[in-house]
Structure formats: C-alpha cells, structure tokens
Amino acid sequence: MTPLLTRTRTRAVETLSLDSAGTRNALSAALVRGLADALADCAGDPEVRAVVLTHTGGTFCAGADLRDPPPPGELVGLLRQIAELPKPVVARVTGHVRAGGLGLLAACDVAAASTAATFAFPEVRIGVAPAVISLPLVPRADPRALARYCLTGERFGPAEAVAAGLLTLAAPDVDEALVPVLDGLRRSCPQALAATKRLLTARVLETFDRDAADLTALSARLFASAHAREGMTAFLEGRDAAWVV
Template sequence: MMSTYSTLTLQHAAGVATVTLNRPEVRNAFNETSIAELTTVFAALGNDDTVRAIVLAAEGVAFCAGADLNWMQQMAAYSDAENLADAGRLAIMLRTIYLCPKPVVASVQGDCYAGGMGLVAVCDIAVAADHVQFCLSEVKLGLIPATISPYVIKAMGDNAARRYFLTAERFDAADALRIGFVAQSVPATTLDATVAGIVKALVSASPDAVREAKRLVRDIAGAPITDALIADTAERIALVRASTQGREGVQSFLEKRKPAWLA
C-alpha cells in the first residue's frame, strides 16, 4: 500500500510503515503543510492495527534542515497570537510522534539541523550515516530551540544540550553517538540494512508488549524510586502476564513454537 502527500510519502508493507520526508529541493525543511501532514500520518499510523513499526526517513542529501526559511519570513509578519498558534502546531506534531504507540525508527541519511533534530529526538531509535552533520543552529538566527527542547534534552542530556544550544556548533555522527543522541552510526552503504535489522526485531516481538515497553520507558525514566513507583511497575507486569499476548508468549516458548503474532 502506498499513499502520497504533498510533502511526504507513505509506504506500508509487512507491518512496517515508512514515512519519507519528500521536499529534497529545500533540504526537507518543514512548513505548515509538512507539520500538518506529519501530525495526521503519525496519528493515523498509531491507531492502525496493521502497523507494527514505523520508519521515518528522508529523500535527498539532507534529512531535515529545520524550518523553511521562507515560511519563517512569513511568520515575522504574524501577530503574537498567530505566532503562538504556529508554534503550538509544531509542538503538537512533535508530541504526536513522541507519544505514538508504535515504535518509530529514524533513518538519518543526511545532515540534520535545528527542528530536524527535534524530529530525530522524538523517535525511539535513531540510526545515522557516519557522514551526517548535526547542528542546533537557532541562536545564529537570533532564535532558540524552544519547542524541540524537551525531546532534544532528553535525547542528549543537559550538558550536551547546554553546549550545542548555546554555541550552535556542528557535530558529527560520532559525537551524536557519544552523547546518546543517536543509537548507532554506520556507513551510508549499510544504513538501510541496519535499520531493517532493527525493524525486524521490533516486528518479531509482541505488539502489545512493545507498546507497553515504550510507555514504560517514557513513564519511568527519571522518576524517583518510591513506593508508588514500585507498586506501579509491579502492577504493570502483573497485567501483562495475564494478558492474551503475555500468556501466548510464555506458552509458545514452552511449546517451542512461534507465537500467534508471528503466525
């Protein structure tokens, strides 16, 4: 199945949806249309039971250059209320991808700047080609990376964010890996195969368990270890053990057969 939008393409096969940014002529910079389309497509994929994993990719030499400068120039003439509404739509797009119940893998084939780093940060797993350059360039334009900051700071940590937010220095895929912004850096020739291997692992696992494991990380990361947290985690595993897929997973392992979700 393939659906085409004006700023992206969507392919869906064998439980894997691939969302590809498709504005290579502007280095996949986003505008109000691409923001709306990304929000719509990820909301739909999150509710599609035939989708087990999502890949976010891009056409051309760049993954995403952030906001379209022509669009930003138009925004300069907006009222405060219009600017706030625009920023709100970007925030909703990022949150929609971040909260998508399906695992999302970013396949970063080219340079990634500013808001493009926000797109990578909201994905669960990011793999970058080793030639890719990253940059949080906002301060060079008199701006700040405000809307993407909750996700970028989670991905790279406070200290790295403090450096790159303030300096707007470029850094390469090796540094992105070192600070934890990407999970893996590989030669460009092996990027597709590496992403395919990760996706294969994702679609081999229980869909319900993957969804709950994603939610578990989001809810537990950074939380203090209190009696309430311990009780919450105990309740989660108890519920999963008693679930249909939880029972099926254990039973299929004991019976040395494939679980029903792989049948």
C-alpha cells in the same frame, strides 16, 4: 496525503519519507500537518507494527521553514505525537540534520544515521533558541553535549551525536544496521511494544505536560523579535548577522 510526504509499507513497517528536497525538507506548516496526519493513520492501523521516519534528498530536515513556519503549537503537537504514538518510531538519516530536525530525532524511539550525516543547532546564530525542540531533547540527551552544541551552533558528526544520546547508532550502511532493529520490532507483541514505549517515554511526556506552554510562548516571542528578523534575513541573504564579531 500531502505531496511533501511519501509513504511505503514493507512487512508491517510503514516508512514515511519527508519529500520536499527543494526546501531541504524544512518543517513548513503543510509538512508538519501532513506528517501529523500520516502518523495518526499509522496509530490507528492494526497492520502497522512500527514506523520509519526518513527523507529524500541530502537533508533529513533543515529545521523550521523560515518562509512558511508552522505555528509553534503545531510543532509541539507533532513532537508529542511521535513520542505518544503506540507504535515505535525509528528515524533513518542519510544526510544533514539541523535545528527542528534534531527535535524529530529526539522524539523518535530509535534514531540511526549513516556516517555521512551531519548535525547542528543553528538557532543561536539566527537570534532564537531551540525552545520547542528542547522538550524531547533535554530528557534524552547528555546535558554537557547539549550545552556545547546548542550554545555554539557548531556542526558535529554522527559519532558525537551517538555519544550525546541524540542517535542510537551510526553506521556506513544505515539500512544494514537497522535490519536487526526492525526484525526485533516485527517479532514483538504489539501490545507489549505499546506498553514498553509508554514506560520509556514517561519522562519525555512529563516534560511536555510541565513545560510545553511556556516554551511555546518563548519560541513565539523570540521569533517575533528584532534579533530574529535580523538573523533570519542574514541567513536568507547569505551574510553574517549584525552581531557577528
């Protein structure tokens, strides 16, 4: 088990906590692989009824780690693994979510956040696009909301995220709000849960089948571009990119 991830279990619910607060739980190659391994363990464990994906620190996930990014194909694989997992996956958020973190939320079956959470798609501001994470996002989220937030990179709150279909619910106490959700999962037949999840994720998986290769290639091209180098350098140096007017 990678030290970037911690695991606990309570009454058949496995909690996987992103635990790299020093990088704001950015999706490094190591974190993506560790999370994929943990999800595979949960998929094969008959004692696990559901998975909760959460975090330590004030950020759920800051998106791709710009210093150690995962190969686009591995991020695609992780998002698909969450959607295909034969156990429901519930995102629990109490902090900030950016870029690839929103891809994780979209891949989950239920996504809940505290009212202190914030969200943004900053890709356009660093010269790239939310290509890979669009695979679970586009089938599940409101297209008008995605157009606004993906094109502007502006920050928005949990109420807007619920309205956009990016969150299932938002509440001051996210753990209290999740009590009936987790109780319902514990009361449900595992085979029925798996079959129902397959019905509900069919459109998402069709999108992966159709578009994953093209979007992976697009992501690689954009990240290798001169615009991306300028955008990421500007971000790391804390300055505006050259195209800001």
